[in-house]
Amino acid sequence: MSGPSHDNHFFDTFMLVLGILVLIAFGIYFGASAIASRTQETHVLSDPMLQAKVVDRIQPVGKVAVSGEDNSAVAETVAAPAELKEMPGDQVYGTVCVACHGAGVAGAPKFGDKAAWATRIAQGADTLHKHALEGYQGKAGVMPAKGGLNTVTDASIIAAVDYMVSKSK
Numbered sequence: 588m589s590g591p592s593h594d595n596h597f598f599d600t601f602m603l604v605l606g607i608l609v610l611i612a613f614g615i616y617f618g619a620s621a622i623a624s625r626t627q628e629t630h631v632l633s634d635p636m637l638q639a640k641v642v643d644r645i646q647p648v649g650k651v652a653v654s655g656e657d658n659s660a661v662a663e664t665v666a667a668p669a670e671l672k673e674m675p676g677d678q679v680y681g682t683v684c685v686a687c688h689g690a691g692v693a694g695a696p697k698f699g700d701k702a703a704w705a706t707r708i709a710q711g712a713d714t715l716h717k718h719a720l721e722g723y724q725g726k727a728g729v730m731p732a733k734g735g736l737n738t739v740t741d742a743s744i745i746a747a748v749d750y751m752v753s754k755s756k
Contacts, residue, residue, distance in 0.1 A: 672739050676746030683736040684747055694728015696755070704755035712752070719748045 652658040674682070680698070687695035696703035707715060717723075720741055722732035733744050 669738060672743070674739050674743040674746075676743070676748075676750030679734075679736065679739060679743050679747035680750055683734045684751065687734070688751060694725075695730070698751055699754050701755055704752065708752055708756065712749070715748050715752065716745050719744050 650661040652661045680688070685698070687693055688698045691697045691700075691703075696707060718730050720733060723730040733739070733741075734747075736744075
């Protein structure tokens with residue numbers, strides 16, 4: 588049974604299956620959106636933290652100060668700088684320095700590697716401290732300022748350098 592009748596029967600069946608799948612897809616879409624709208628209204632939109640975030644996002648980008656007017660609302664508020672923490676050298680090493688000095692990343696001398704540290708130790712403690720505090724880029728690699736840990740005091744960074752040097756002599 589080949590011919591136009593067979594082709595028509597296949598086409599009709601195919602279109603019927605396709606139509607049923609489209610109806611199922613629409614049913615799933617509208618059912619999900621009905622459930623989601625009720626859920627969103629009761630749980631998400633009533634969340635005070637979400638509402639505060641939305642209010643923050645829709646604030647104007649800029650403010651205009653007018654001469655001779657009260658411009659106190661335009662004044663910028665400056666956040667107080669965070670208080671720096673004092674940490675012992677071994678703790679600073681374990682927190683941030685180990686990321687590079689533990690594996691020798693970016694040319695960092697490995698912790699305890701006497702040969703790699705010898706040339707650096709020969710430069711003197713003041714130079715090592717300065718490079719650790721201010722950052723340094725040399726032929727061997729890069730040392731970011733404070734190793735990227737800007738929340739500790741300079742004395743903590745110096746203690747970490749002294750700790751690494753003491754274990755590499």
